[in-house]
Amino acid sequence: MASTFQVQVVATTPYSDQKPGTSGLRKRVKVFQQEHYTENFVQSILRSVRYPDSVVPEGATLVVGGDGRYYLQDAIQIIIKIAAANKVGKLIIGQNGLLSTPAASNLIIRRKADGGILLTASHNPGGPTKDFGIKYNCRNGGPAPEVVTNRIYEDTKTLSEYYMAEVPDVDLTKLGTQTVGAMEVEIVDPVQDYAALMRELFDFERIQEFLRVYKDQFTVLFDAMHGVTGPYAHRIFTVELGLPESVLMNFHPLSDFGEGHPDPNLTYAHELVERVRQESIQFGAAFDGDGDRNMIISHDWFVNPSDSVAVIANHAARFPKFRQTGIRGVARSMPTSGALDLVGKALNIKHFEVPTGWKFFGNLLDNGDIDICGEESFGTGSGHIREKDGMWAALAWLNILADMSLNAQKLITVREVVAEHFHQFGRHYYSRYDYEDVDLDAAKKMMAHLEDLTASQALVGTAVNGFHVTHMDNFSYIDPVDGSKTTNQGLRILFKDGARVVFRLSGTGSHGATVRMYLEQYESDRAKCFQDVPQVLQPLIQTALQLSKLTEYTGRSKPTVIT
Structure with missing residues (x-):
């Protein structure tokens, strides 16, 4: 690559729709393909990120990669040219542009990079007519906080020019270092450093022994849903743990995810769900497009994500890292259901409730207040990185099952682990109803109706269908570390005896609106912890629909996805 180049100053017009959501800027591919659209946003990132008071410093190192979706490599070449023109010192890029979100976070931390640009729309569909996304991660490896994303957005509204290096495209297939003018570009194995991290965190020898001893009883199946986790699953499960390749499904990344929806839930991971049940698989796991979400399932039990993080936290002492240090807190x-809170109380450690969005865990992790955290949206993680981590969660479950089974000298199943947890803590019956692609105006009217109910407080102290309303609010959060305040994070209706309903508009979609309705009811009677979830929650569901007038406003009689 040439050592010098010309910098082209490109006149541009601002776009008004480049406000990042919960996890970056997500739009249809055709939106990013508009003239100057991607270039504008990347330039605004480089102009807006301050450490703490200046733009990205000359000579900065940035990690770049994504989940393999359509338009990935085009976007990376744009980033390379803009970064070189803006005097970035080095880019670390995954081979073929691939980096799972957890692996990118790990690289930022391990290589002491100044941040990273991640190209992903996470669990959203991919392909020429589907979604793409760009998000910025900070020096701690985590998603940029609102103060940074707001700064980027403000810059996009006034941007009048961007800078492009006039250089050939970089070969993303070739491992090693190349140069673009004064900037170094290092193409790295996307899996190597991440696999090494997992070996540090979990007892691979213990898991290997377990898989060997119970090879005829303990069957496994992993579905990467044609997302970026495929190469990671292949390296860790087959090379590191010695399982046959036949335990892997859909492990070749595809730009359109095989025309599937790479969201690991009971609806979109139906191929895995069907095989697990038909073949009586003891342990199944699915991962989303960029590898940060997970679903854990066996032939006779689906592990609700709220329960999954609680179980992992309760058994954290089985992992080599926490066996020595213990855990300081959870969030x-x-x-997400209150199941994790009960574990925190039982362990006599700190426990926190934060807004939706992994970035809100970042300060708590950086400050040493917590070690394990999770979201009901199939996200689970710990302080090893600053993103949720699907592979980490699956390995955590394998480590728990291995240790319990080898100690008991008999196979302990997923259902038995959960049953033991319910016996100790009781059960938070829980479900989430997603109404996708709802007309945005209709969704806003429904939320405004709930806002009015909340503001009036007329329902507090009354009973609706036998549910006694004790509290209503729009959740707000004051960060205990930096004192920043976040408001309007979800309308909550709390009832006596531990039941509650929450309504939110999702911030992860690329168009329209997704209305999420969360339902939770606590059961302390251990004898009643294995009832049918829909049956237990049905009265609460009907009450929630009645209070929200969801069907009346949106025209939807049933959800798109139930988890």
Whole structure:
């Protein structure tokens, strides 16, 4: 690559729709393909990120990669040219542009990079007519906080020019270092450093022994849903743990995710769900497009994500890292059930409730207040990185099952682990109803109706269908570390005896609106912890629909996805 180049100053017009959501800027591919659209946003990132008071410093190192979706490599070449023109010192890029979100976070931390640009729309569909996304991660490896994303957005509204290096495209297939003018570009194995991290965190020898001893009883199946986790699953499960390749499904990344929806839930991971049940698989796991979400399932039990993080936290002492140090605290997103809170209380450690969005865990992790955290939206993680981590969660479950089974000298199943947890803590019956692609105006009217109910407080102290309303609010959060305040994070209706309903508009979609309705009812009677979830929650569901007038406003008689 040439050592010098010309910098082209490109005149541009601002776009008004480049406000990042919960996890970056997500739009249809055709939106990013508009003239100057991607270039504008990347330039605004480089102009807006301050450490703490200046733009990205000359000579900065940035990690770049994504989940393999359509338009990935085009976007990376744009980033390379803009970064070189803006005097970035080095880019670390995953081979073929691939980096799972957890692996990118790990690289930022391990290589002491100044941040990273991640190209992903997470669990959203991919392809020429589907979604793409760009998000910025900070020096701690985590998603940029609102103070940074707001700064980027403000810059996009006034941007009048961007800078492009006039250089050939970089070969993303070739491992090693290349140069673009004064900037170094290092193409790295996307899996190597991440696999090494997992070996540090979990007892691979213990898991290997377990898989060997119970090879005829303990069957496994992993579905990467044609997302970026495929190469990671292949390296860790087959090379590191010695399982046959036949335990892997859909492990070749595809730009359109095989025309599927790479969201690991009972609806979109139906191929895995069907095989697990038909083949009596003891342990199944699915991962989303960028590898940060997970679903854990067996032939006779689906592990609700709220329960999953609680189980992992309760058994954290089985992992080599926490066996020595213990855990200092736990945290969950507000819509996530209170199961994790009970574990925190039992362990006599700190426990926090934060808004939806992994970035809200970042300060708590950096400050040493927590070690394990999770969201009901199939996100689970710990302080090893600053993103949720699907592979980490699956390995955590395998480590728990291995240790319990080898200690008991008999196979302990997923259902038995959960049953033991319910016996100790009781059960938070929980479900989330997603109404996708709802007309945005209709969704806003429904939320405004709930806002009015909340503001009036007329329902507090009354009973609705036998549910006694004790509290209503729009959740707000004051960060205990930096004192920043976040408001309007979800409308909550709390009832006597531990039941509650939460309504939110999702911030992860690329168009329209997704209305999320969260339902939770606590059961302390251990004899009643294995009832049918829909049956237990049905009265609460009807009450929630009645109070929200959801069907009346949106025209939807049933949800798109139930988890």
